[in-house]
Amino acid sequence: MAFNDLLQQLGGIGRFQQIQVTLLLLPMLLMASHNTLQNFTAAIPTHHCRPPAEANLSKEGEAWLPRDRQGQPESCLQFTSPQQGPPFPNGTETDGVGATEPCTNGWIYDNSTFPSTIVTEWDLVCSHRVLRQLAQSLYMVGVLLGAIVFGHLADRCGVDAHSHAGPCRHPDWLCLQSGPVPAGWRGLCCAPLAPTAVGGLCAVFRRLHLLLVLRASLQKELTMGKVQASAMELLRCPTLRRLFLCLSMLWFATSFAYYGLVMDLQGFGVSIYLIQVIFGAVDLPAKLVSFLVINSLGRRPAQMASLLLAGICILVNGMMPRDQSIVRTSLAVLGKGCLASSFNCIFLYTGEVYPTMIRQTGLGMGSMTARLGSIVSPLVSMTSELYPTLPLFIYGTIPVAASAVVVLLPETMGQPLPDTVQDIKNRRRGKPKRQQQEQQKQMIPLQASAQEKNGP
Structure with missing residues (x-):
């Protein structure tokens, strides 16, 4: 991918990316608390x-x-x-x-x-009492509609905000900010810019060369791409349709079983506050283990193991006597940790499986499928009116069945990100190395430009 290669040539992850990730993590930490608020309300x-x-x-x-x-x-x-x-x-x-x-x-x-x-x-x-579960489903419907509506608004407002932020990157920004300074001292604010004028011209030419190389690489990707970034293309193209159906089942099963567990904390016979803390704390070690498995064994084994183990824990939980609260709580915590690992893996896996031209659309559709799972999950708990442990058997069966679908997906660990549908087909035929060599040849001018920029 041209942008990824350019970012690596310019130094990779920097302070800007670190600040962005930190600021994004703050609201994300509170999002799960909102989704499980009904355990108390x-x-x-x-x-x-x-x-x-x-x-x-x-x-x-x-x-x-x-x-x-x-x-x-x-x-x-x-x-x-x-x-x-x-x-x-x-x-x-x-x-x-x-x-x-x-x-x-x-x-x-x-x-x-x-x-x-x-x-x-x-x-x-x-x-x-069945209306209580309906309230949770309606909440999740609101989450789904909000993701669709505000996701679109965020794209539009994000572009507008970016255009408004443009002047802040202008070299004269410091001079413009010197307005509050007394008249006799304002020149000192702009004086440091004068020595950089000549060097700035050289930097402009270097950056211009980089931009031309990036533009040529992106233009080549656009001409090679045969799909449009639309949700319907996920169903029209056979290659994308197979990926979409498999990934959608993984997204649905993970979210379906996850909310089936975390929204029934009163059913374990222990303090609801204590189990809420335990359920929240288990995510950290679970995602750490998931990170190690993903980077050592691969995406496909990690995804399959997390879903399979989660389903088994839920099924065994359904067969335990109701008075075995400690055993049932331990199984639920282990199952919830596995589902948290599954979420961690599916986000990464989806981004690496889809080609660049439709990657964001694929991630959005996967997230929407997960919301559907969270909507259906509370409704399934109504089946406890027929048989008390029936919901647990349903929550456990779905992820076990979904784990078998993982074998239909390719392993992406150590593979270059696909740019087009043809890249996915080539990867299935065992041609990723040759494609990576061609990309490296295309980036030779970029490497030379970066070395020139960082030279003496």
Whole structure:
């Protein structure tokens, strides 16, 4: 790729790139907290039916509440009439005494842990508890729409902002900023620019030569490219379509299983605050291990192993007894770490598989597919109404199936980035070395220019 080669010739990553990455990391660190906010804003506190208004005494109110096997009030049932004596464990009796019905007067919530949530505000419990998952899906729909709308606006505003920032790079910028300085001292602000005038002319010629070489290289890439940077080209071109379908399944499976785990923290039977901290802390070692595997074994083994291991952890978790909270939490943390590694790998893998002409479009489509997975994931948790562990089996099966798709993708470690669809075809035929040699020949004038610039 011409720009990448030019950047390497000019010194590679510099202070500007480091500052840009640092500034971009700050909002990204907070993004995951927003996506998992519903663990707290939609938490389900302990609750039971509110007795009728006339049952104002606590002892009389308890007469309306059947008890479960642990002796706690049932969450969604009340007696049809107050019971005298000890309550029945199951809330029913053969002669009709102790018959139960759904809550008719609302619920009473335990506000000791969560003072207020959307569940307590809108009574999203019992027959309405599925609406809680719908709220998370609607949030993810907003994330998807925001990415589409504001991504387009960011491109437009970014170009405008860049054009406004242009004068700041002008050599006379320092003189323009000397306005607040007293008149007798303003000349000192511009005086240092005078000795650089002659040297500046030489630098202009060197940079002009570099730009001409870059322009010729880019023009060659544009003429060689046979695709347009549009999403539809991902489906029209057979080579790109195969990559798009495989990568889309990886994006979907990773996001689908990831949000299936992190959005059900109350189901592990431990402190929701503690497990949130553990889930957040596991990302750092997981991505470190992922980095080492990616750069030692390759992208394809890292992607396959992360998805496969994550799916296995979720499936085993679904088969564990509910009272084994420590084991279930450990499996969930390991699975979440593997999914974080999968995200880390899929971003890099997607950028290296797609050709330059459609690379950003491919990354955008992959991210959109991930958003679809995060939208569907909360809806799948509604299947727990049919069978309590059914969602975990679904969350585990999808990444295991997706890991098999990785074998259809090429290994990109140590390979030059493809510029065109033809480069992808050549890579499949084993021609990357010859292509890399041709690129190096094209960069000989660039290397000479860089040496001239850095010479004595």
